[in-house]
Amino acid sequence: MTTPDKDLIAAELDRARARTALLTDAVDDDDLTRQHSTLMSPLVWDLAHVGNQEELWLVRDVGGRQPIRQDIDHLYDAFKHARRDRPTLPLLDPAEARRYVAQVRDKALDVLDRVRLDERPLVAGGFAFGMIVQHEQQHDETMLATHQLRSGAPVLSAPPPPPGDRRVRGEALIPGGPFTMGTDTDPWALDNERPAHVVDVPAFLIDVAPVSNAAYAAFIDAGGYDDPRFWSERGWAHRQEAGLAAPMHWFRDGDSWMYRRFGHVEPVRMDEPVVHVCYFEAEAYARWAGKRLPTEAEWEKAARWDPATGRSRRYPWGDEAPGPEHANLGQRHLAPAPVGAYPAGASPLGVHQLIGDVWEWTSTGWHGYPGFRVFPYAEYSEVFFGGDYRVLRGGSFGTDPAACRGTFRNWDHPIRRQIFSGFRCARDLP
Template identity: 80%
Template sequence: MTRDLRLTVAAELERTRARTEVLTEAVDDADLIRQHSPLMSPLVWDLAHVGNQEELWLVRDVGGRDPVRRDIDELYDAFKHPRRDRPALPLLNPAEARAYVRQVRDKAMDILDTVRMDGRPLVADGFAFGMIVQHEQQHDETMLATHQLRAGAPVLTAPAPPPATAAPRGEVLIPAGPFTMGTDVEPWALDNERPAHRVDLPAYFIDAAPVTNAAYAEFIAAGGYDDPRWWGEDGWAHRTTAGLTAPAHWNRDGETYTRFGRVERIVPDEPVVHVCWYEARAYARWAGRRLPTEAEWEKAARFDPATGRSRRFPWGDDPPESRHANLGQRHLSPAPAGAYPDGASPLGVHQLIGDVWEWTDSDFHGYPGFRAFPYREYSEVFFGPDYKVLRGGSFGTDAAACRGTFRNWDYPIRRQIFSGFRCARDARPEDLG
């Protein structure tokens, strides 16, 4: 068992590093050190940062080894330096960053060969290694978002996603009753996914698929960006200040968008992406709906009405395969609604995993009985009304950092992330017969 776990960890570390190399080797050194947006770090900062986190947790803590580069800890502390300020720091240059992450990885793999995978919680079931895999994959998605903001000729390629083979239209009724939210058993689940707890919800409807470009274009054509009724005071203030008129990266012609350096025609049945929470809420109000709560999203994604249990994923407990969901940067866009019928939930809700992160109406808080682990700065310092929860992952999210319980969060104004949404509504008595 321990040997199998070591092999799994080693494979995940190597697979993840291969993705990091694709994202950082695709551009020249000038692009690596350039800041492509004040919202994002230079790519070379992300590269060295993932190495520094690996050193802190695997080399120094788990392995008890001497530091590799204690002198750079502060440079790569995300809490000490806002993204906009990082280009001015004395960062490792690309060659130094690559050498550093290789040196750290060599030590981490050596530690993996000998460390016990039991005892203290940090190493039980390989948790610390899984945490580092997820952390690097999260930064890989961040670097992919930086590539989307980058000016210049295209450097990333991937095949188009599969076409739709189902026609998920309308909404799905989720029956009233309790379900288990969160987890106590997922070995690499992060602290904000724990503990498992019972949540009882009234009946509600949720969209069978994320809101598409075609549906969102109707909102734009109906003057949705010009009517403060849909936005609320806070949303209208942001829409006005930011000058929002369409999703990010849509071009003025209303027929094309720019994606990773390529101008492409907008695909009508593709989930809309790069919208902020305020835009999602405005659309939902215009449509006579609302955003789902986080609990409603998770019940739709995990609840099996036949057994009453919560699954790991909408399709079951098995890890995602390519037929289930659009994950892992296999494609460079969301797939059309209906492209993954094998990934639908038992109640017929499609594409809850992958394609686009989905905004919910919930603030980010800990679950009842939450305990910070292994450090407060992973989740707890973000709790409160400033952050909204997103669920489900995107085409840029890796399977290692995505499951039915996984929680993401961001400011409601953010839209450089691969964010979309679906709508929900309360069930009325007449809907229930």
């Protein structure tokens, strides 16, 4: 990625805000303030929260300006209030929240106009502004997940993704040997993506595409949810306690599987990657299939390593930013694209759809890389290290390109499936 200039930074800030507006203007004030699931915040909380983070970092820290609404900081501190409790807080109402984020944005753009992007590490390469862009886009994906959980008539629309390719099947061999994982050069990479370091990965096989709905339906039909042999001890306990029997939002209609998606009810598309499965479900499927989930290092080597040059690319297809031909990102479509839909986005070793469509569970717990250093605050990454989390990679159809690259790392609890999560399998060489 080339070092962003101020025009690009302003454009990225505007693009993120336009998406926030689309997601919040699509519903009425009652929908904005209602909690659609205890797993999620009310949409109006997310709206004011992105403004509050922008005020804290860009207006107050980078700009050195006086606070706009210091009195609300505690309401929008994600560490002070669990999501389930946020509806009971004295939150800004929708009109107040919109006025607040607009006021913050005006001041943030004035700071951008005046600041030098080389004066200290926080703003070098526009990092603080890029951090806020990514933060807002991450909350936009969270709000999109909230839209998937809301009841009522559809309010979002998008064209369907491109068609798939039935020839994209099977596994790819990833040769053994060292590769460079992480980055030291991407100006907007977050602290958990750093530093670049060499990892020696033994040869392995990985699915060339994410596991499809058809393949997952075969697991269900074979009794995979009823056979504890395929589940870890923790996974089986959770499957029983939560009553898991299919991916979230699937239900039976006679002999067919149906799916509720953003207010629409439609048959499950069997050629799409499966989505809304938790880590334990992915783990059980992999064991049923005679495989396993890839480690995080395996996933990144499959996504970034170029055997012709020995270097690690920014994306599977190269270093250029994602285009609509490469990956299903940015809410351009409201569903994962069918398997094989993005041949131009494949890695040099023929692995498809590593970026976009569905976040992919890996078997790796959440931790910092060797030599990890907090920057600029511990609450983004470090405080979660060593907890009960699994790493997800690659982004989803709801992830914006600004918050997705071959080094980008996500993490969540292994029981979570309201996120746009899927997986692919790997296995050791025979």
